[in-house]
Amino acid sequence: MTGSRAAVGPTAPVAAPGDLRAARAWAHAILPDVSRTFALSIRFLPGTLGTAVSTAYLLCRIADTVEDDGTLSAARKAELLDAFRAALDTPNAAAKFAAEARALNGDRAHVALSQGTDRVYTLLASLPAATRERVTHWVAEMISGMRKFVLLYPDGIRMQTLGEYREYCYYVAGTVGRMLTDLWRLHAPGISDARFAALSDRCEKFGEALQTVNILKDIAWDAEHENAIYIPARALADHGSGHATILDAAHAEGNARAVAEFIDLAWRDLDEALEYVFLVPRRAIPVRAFCVLPLLYAYATLRDLAQTRAMLRAGGVVKISRREVRWLMFCGLAALWSNTALGWIVRRVRARPFAPLAVSSA
Numbered sequence: 001m002t003g004s005r006a007a008v009g010p011t012a013p014v015a016a017p018g019d020l021r022a023a024r025a026w027a028h029a030i031l032p033d034v035s036r037t038f039a040l041s042i043r044f045l046p047g048t049l050g051t052a053v054s055t056a057y058l059l060c061r062i063a064d065t066v067e068d069d070g071t072l073s074a075a076r077k078a079e080l081l082d083a084f085r086a087a088l089d090t091p092n093a094a095a096k097f098a099a100e101a102r103a104l105n106g107d108r109a110h111v112a113l114s115q116g117t118d119r120v121y122t123l124l125a126s127l128p129a130a131t132r133e134r135v136t137h138w139v140a141e142m143i144s145g146m147r148k149f150v151l152l153y154p155d156g157i158r159m160q161t162l163g164e165y166r167e168y169c170y171y172v173a174g175t176v177g178r179m180l181t182d183l184w185r186l187h188a189p190g191i192s193d194a195r196f197a198a199l200s201d202r203c204e205k206f207g208e209a210l211q212t213v214n215i216l217k218d219i220a221w222d223a224e225h226e227n228a229i230y231i232p233a234r235a236l237a238d239h240g241s242g243h244a245t246i247l248d249a250a251h252a253e254g255n256a257r258a259v260a261e262f263i264d265l266a267w268r269d270l271d272e273a274l275e276y277v278f279l280v281p282r283r284a285i286p287v288r289a290f291c292v293l294p295l296l297y298a299y300a301t302l303r304d305l306a307q308t309r310a311m312l313r314a315g316g317v318v319k320i321s322r323r324e325v326r327w328l329m330f331c332g333l334a335a336l337w338s339n340t341a342l343g344w345i346v347r348r349v350r351a352r353p354f355a356p357l358a359v360s361s362a
Contacts, residue, residue, distance in 0.1 A: 164232065
């Protein structure tokens with residue numbers, strides 16, 4: 001594993017009951033605005049586990065908002081990320097960062113989230129000490145990586161090599177897989193030491209696979225709106241293109257060949273992520289539900305990405321249909337108890353859109 005370990009902070013202050021209730025209500029309301037897919041999945045996680053995962057997710061999105069703010073210099077982003085890191089375990093720093101976060105710019109929902117940073121800190125402080133430590137540790141690891149890449153590419157991310165791409169994905173997504181697995185161990189039934197070790201072997205790929213699919217589907221959006229290109233320059237150069245021509249129709253063939261290599265990488269990572277889900281004990285059915293839905297949506301999205309070049313055209317969008325989303329949710333949840341059934345769904349999704357007609361004709 002790369003990166004530094006986060007220090008464990010002091011005991012967090014206890015929020016007043018009214019403040020905590022308000023923070024929970026606010027978080028419940030804002031989650032669908034910052035991620036509809038995550039909001040669908042988080043509802044399956046009960047009690048403290050659900051609060052921990054939703055709090056961690058909101059913290060990660062706030063860090064994202066700092067990273068993506070196109071109005072800030074790299075140096076200012078690094079300062080804010082440092083302040084955000086300090087705020088995870090220092091009450092005075094938390095209040096200071098919450099005030100500074102209100103000036104962030106970007107997507108409206110993410111800006112609204114950042115303006116409520118103090119409420120997310122209230123939720124973090126409410127978690128049991130061991131749970132809070134795991135969340136703080138892995139969010140801090142993510143922040144350290146974001147800070148590194150913000151300063152490495154002050155004029156906008158332009159990945160150069162596959163190794164660099166993998167390192168970035170570890171920081172922004174592999175850390176999430178690590179954090180979730182630690183939280184499963186603390187709060188989910190059936191996670192023995194042996195099972196935890198097996199899950200830990202695959203947990204980074206669970207996060208990184210989903211990240212790569214998101215990067216691939218958002219190639220045009222990221223280049224046009226976020227000033228970020230994640231397909232490495234070396235991969236594009238191998239096929240006669242480059243960052244400057246990634247959306248150029250004259251280089252469409254070479255760009256498609258370069259992207260195809262990352263589609264193949266994503267297939268491999270998704271299959272390893274599926275093995276991760278298979279390892280989650282059936283007794284931990286809420287955890288399986290949380291993991292299965294985004295994984296099935298990623299398989300379906302990657303299937304469509306493999307059959308189109310829309311993401312390599314200006315304004316191009318790749319999204320699976322709402323109909324397929326609904327059927328994947330229905331059948332995926334129905335199949336939670338059976339790895340065989342989940343494997344069958346994945347094979348069908350890889351081949352063609354998952355729909356009632358396809359199911360009934362089996």
